[in-house]
Amino acid sequence: MWICWSWPMNQAERMSTIPVENVRQPDLELTTAEFDRQWQQSLLRPALLTLMLGCVVTACTYVFVVLIDGFTESMANVIVLVCSAAALTACAMGALTWLADREVAERLKFRIGEPLVWIVILRLGLWLVMGTTPSFGQLVREPLTAVFDAAFIAGAILVPLVWGAAEGMNRMLMALSLQPDEVDHIARAYGRLSEPVENTLRSDRRAQLDRFIALWIGLGILVIVLAAGSQIRPAEGEGLLTIRSQLIHPRAIVSTIIYFFAGFLVIGQARLVALRARWALDGLAVDEGRFRNWMAYVVAFVAVVGLITSLVPIGDTILLFRALQAVGQAVTAFIFLLLRGFGWLVGLFVKEGSGSGEMAGPTAFEMPEPLETADVPMEVGSEPNIGEWVFYAAAGIAGLIIGYHLLAARGFNWVWLVSRLTMLLGLFRKTVGVGVGFLAGVVSRVVGVDVQPRSGPTRQATHGMSMDEQVQFSYLSVLDEAAERGAGRRPAETPRRYAPRLFQALEEAREQSDSDEVAGEADPGDEVARPAQEPESPPDVGWLTDAYYRARYSSVSVDRRDVNMAEQVLQRIRAWWRRPGRSGSP
Structure with a gap:
């Protein structure tokens, strides 16, 4: 049907006459289904998960080296090897049982002995490393003393925890691929299956991947805390990336770095699987070259991140x-x-x-x-480097750009932020203006010199107001002028409905003034009081109304040009109302 868009029409007509059981979709079978089998049977996924959990155990064991007396590095190595083997077994057996589609109870009964077997192997390995294997009689007489020591108890706690973490993380990643019911539904959509299949599409793969990333970040924080707890004596000399100046065991720091880089690789591959499944369900065309080069892109990205990290002066x-x-x-x-x-x-x-x-x-x-303050003496060779400042500046700018794009992609409302910043800026300007006015008044009273700027009555009345408040003041002053002339705004009348009536009142005032001039009813002092050039049309009441709406109800503030225009409209309306011959004018 829609998958045959690129096929010739005659071939599509011939395929429509073929029976359903003879229809073959080689592209779907060779790409989607086979790709999911490769992901479920992949060795890269369990290897990276084992490497990540091994790094966590490494950081934890070096804390035991510092805290527990008699806990040696050889014991720590044995615990790391056994826990890594348990994690690898959990991933491998989890993939096998996932493919077998067993019941949950059967899987648990079948796999409950895995951590127990590795605990026994751990006990034997610790005895071999310690070189004090107890005899059979000692095991019978004193089983607790011979079997349970500090190193074995710590390892026996870590093995099931690591096994469970590997099992859970592996299942999170396995759930990202196409499931059997989804593959069957796609096959039924193409006409290969005639029986109905339950539609369980649109599984929340994004939530699964987010949970895995959250778990990865949580374990990463744990690794950092454990690495900080494995402090050693300060060593003389300088090492790579100033590791020795951190008073932390180098293996703990290296395990932290490897943990995060392995997590980047796993997340990149998991993202690829989720995208492939979604595109297969949506019936989108797939470029195989993109998937072949995906891992190369991820490795290149991790390499660039590692190179940038190596340039950071750690510990400085x-x-x-x-x-x-x-x-x-x-x-x-x-x-x-x-x-x-x-x-x-x-x-x-x-x-x-x-x-x-x-x-x-x-x-x-x-x-x-x-x-x-006493300046801290700088060591030789540790002077501030311009390259470091350039690096920090570039990293900060890149972080701001990336954060802006991430927030914009998630639909963050920047208008709200801009309006709040504008409000804060207006409050700051108002505060500064009040402070400057207060200081100017104090100086005027003390020195006897008027330092206040000369301004009209409107500027004096609006002194200290924000630009929005100045526009509102101009509009309300117009309402007061109109109310004195009997053309005030009525109750429940909106500003936009009132604007035409106010404009009509101004027109009537002009007609009344013109008729008075023709009839000779104007006062003798008209030639003095009348301005040199009278406006030919009434002031722009509609513009002032729009400016009032922006200042009063909109989230975007007005600018200085709007304030000046509002004051000009107010002055023109006052001059228009007070023209000679206007009834009620002063």
């Missing part, structure tokens, strides 16, 4: 300390600057109140000397 916190010190000094200097300005104002007030007497007023507040 002297630059961070200097940055925090600079921020602290800047904050301290700003606070003392405010105190000095306040002291200067207090001194001016006191000097004015003391008059011309001989008693000198109190001196202004003197800013104490800033505390001098």
